Amino acid sequence: MQIYNTLTKRKEEFKSIEPSKITMYVCGPTVYDYFHIGNARTFIMTDVIRRYFGYKGYDVTYAMNLTDVDDKIIKKSNEEGITPDDVADKFIDAFFEDIEKLKVKKANIYPKATKHMGDIIKLIKDLEDKGFAYNVDGNVFYNVKKFEGYGKLSGKNVDDLLSGARIEINNEKDNPLDFALWKKAKDGEPSWDSPWGKGRPGWHIECSAMSMKHLGETIDIHAGGNDLVFPHHENEIAQSEACTSKQFVNYWMHFGFLNIKDEKMSKSLGNFFTARDILKQYSAEVIRLFLCQTHYAGPLNFSEEGLKSTENGLKKITLLAEEVLKGLDNSEGVKPEFDFDSLYASFETAMDDDFNSSRGVAVIFDFVKAVNKVIAENENISPEFFEKAKLFLEKTAVGVFGILDFNSISISSGGSLENELVELFIKMRTDAKTEKNWALADKIRDELKEIGIELKDSKTGTTFKKI
RNA sequence: GGCGGCGUGGCCAAGUGGCUUAAGGCGAAGGUCUGCAAAACCUUUAUUCAUCGGUUCGAAUCCGAUCGCCGCCUCCA
Structure with missing residues (x-):
């Protein structure tokens, strides 16, 4: 070091x-x-x-x-x-x-x-x-x-x-x-x-x-x-x-x-x-990522644009973390080839070199991209893969940088009355879609968004999350 | 006046002699998927690293000069 x-x-x-x-x-x-x-x-x-x-x-x-x-x-x-x-x-x-x-x-x-x-x-x-x-x-x-x-x-x-x-x-x-x-x-x-x-x-x-x-x-x-x-x-x-x-x-x-x-x-x-x-406008994670994107010893210009662009970048990591959490519930699937070791190695090489967090953060983005690719290319992926992916994020993004918090990621899960109601709307919208009633389908999606529920369509169905 | 740092794409930012014909993020453009969104994936976006010289087989990286910006020498993270 x-x-x-x-x-x-x-x-x-x-x-x-x-x-x-x-x-x-x-x-x-x-x-x-x-x-x-x-x-x-x-x-x-x-x-x-x-x-x-x-x-x-x-x-x-x-x-x-x-x-x-x-x-x-x-x-x-x-x-x-x-x-x-x-x-x-x-x-x-x-x-x-x-x-x-x-x-x-x-x-x-x-x-x-x-x-x-x-x-x-x-x-x-x-x-x-x-x-x-x-x-x-x-x-x-x-x-x-x-x-x-x-x-x-x-x-x-x-x-x-x-x-x-x-x-x-x-x-x-x-x-x-x-x-x-x-x-x-x-x-x-x-x-x-x-x-x-x-x-x-x-x-x-x-x-x-x-x-x-x-x-x-x-x-x-x-x-x-x-x-x-x-x-x-x-x-x-x-x-x-x-x-x-x-x-x-x-x-x-x-x-x-x-x-x-x-x-x-x-x-x-x-x-x-x-x-x-x-902190009233930006989360701790955004602020931390903003700072970690530059080496600690150099000057860093603080600006609204900078924070904004960091916030957009962080979204990428958070959305991937969400996918990882969802993937943990998979019952079975393929075990993709994935070189976790070399990512850990790159991360450590970066950080061992005078805490080069800028490169360390880049490794996390490389990881996010690689996992997204795996998800895009495979229909079913084993939960073991997601466990390893979660561990990587826990050690690096959560543990070292503090730019991610799994606890604050809300993924839709059944149970509450509220969730069941949303599921009901999703069913109605799915029916509307089957009838090609796009106006109704979009209305449901738009109005749910206004009350803080975001719908996302995918091959396997529609999911929602609170925003 | 003394001492020190910096100048890399539209923006932010790594890299400090060959692995780099320059990571990563944001933004932009096109494509795949989709009824449309969103997300994701693919492709494109610096023949060039403030400028000019020099050293070297080879430089963004070393040396010199020039220009520009900043800091410390006073309380400051």
Whole structure:
């Protein structure tokens, strides 16, 4: 399995620290607002990656942090006149609701910054003791010059950064690049006691502290959006490695941006759609397929046309899944020649190559086409064939991508009064057809469609489904 | 100013030296099936990969230049 590692800037053979076990940490949301569909890309693609590891038989321990103490939360709490905790709680709830609607499997742990103050303070103290941090009147800064590898992830060097035009002026810092580990409390802000007085943690320290606490000093994978490479992840490395003298993360993975008309979707530009709004119009499966059709690292333009075209494509998969379910009820039939093995192999080859979901999805479409061909060419097909076909879809489309849900496929089955009534209409229509009374036959079909029942004629008779 | 990414058919998107005279999806056109639909199947839809040079027996893939777009360096997934 090959994974592109931002740290080494190339694809590398993936080797976990412990055989068949993986530790993975992903930078989650700062809970001050509903997350947008660009954030969702990270949540969904890490979900796909995590699911694929599961497919491969790995036991994954996956942590996603919730940043619940932060400038933006404080700002929001002032705007709304509620406490920062209330802001955080509200959007943590919303986060879990949205993530569930997007069919993202839950992480094993969702550590919160506010629940790890002891660990954070201990880490800062350690950095101070080791000479990597200095205290200026209750503010503690990290001394970037002390850490030799600073810039190794983002490919920057301290001198280039210093010549950059947009570095803020802060007289308290020895060096403009130094960043806050601990911020002295201001009036009305949430604060915690520490050896440096009351205050709260800086932005980057929580991830170092929580990743090391829950997953270990060295972990397999750390992922996040492209915009976190610098400074966030760079600083995490500096904090963690200065403290442990061990490699913090073996594989760094970064996701490309979701753009609107070639511009990064972001809260600050205001060009964003929240995931919950998009979910009102499109299913989780459509959104997931839309994202999976592009490799995770590249940019992806978000558009209504794109979602629409994905929705049409997904229909093909769903309709085939329906045929597969129906085929399970066959009593007997031919056992067609079908090379499941080579399809599994193609799927794995694609996904083994840095999670190339775009190719993985193409394999599913190839499969759909091949099964449709089998169905078109044979009158009766054995249920065993459909069982194998269902298993393939379950492992790939359902299990890895989450772009199909057998439970939401309604196939007509007798029993209820409603179904019997529809069957009655179908019988009447069949009679009308025999009498070549096309006007009546079409009227029945059209009117049933208006109340949400779709009829489909085939050689073997007419079937219906709710739409 | 520093660093990095990208430019493939009408649209989206894989491919990064020969297996590709470029996957897959959407759209479009024709055909089979059907009373008509729908679905499905078959066929067609890039002699070409921003442009121009170069390396090579061979390049969308490597090198150089040019044009265009985007990102990071400030909070951001």
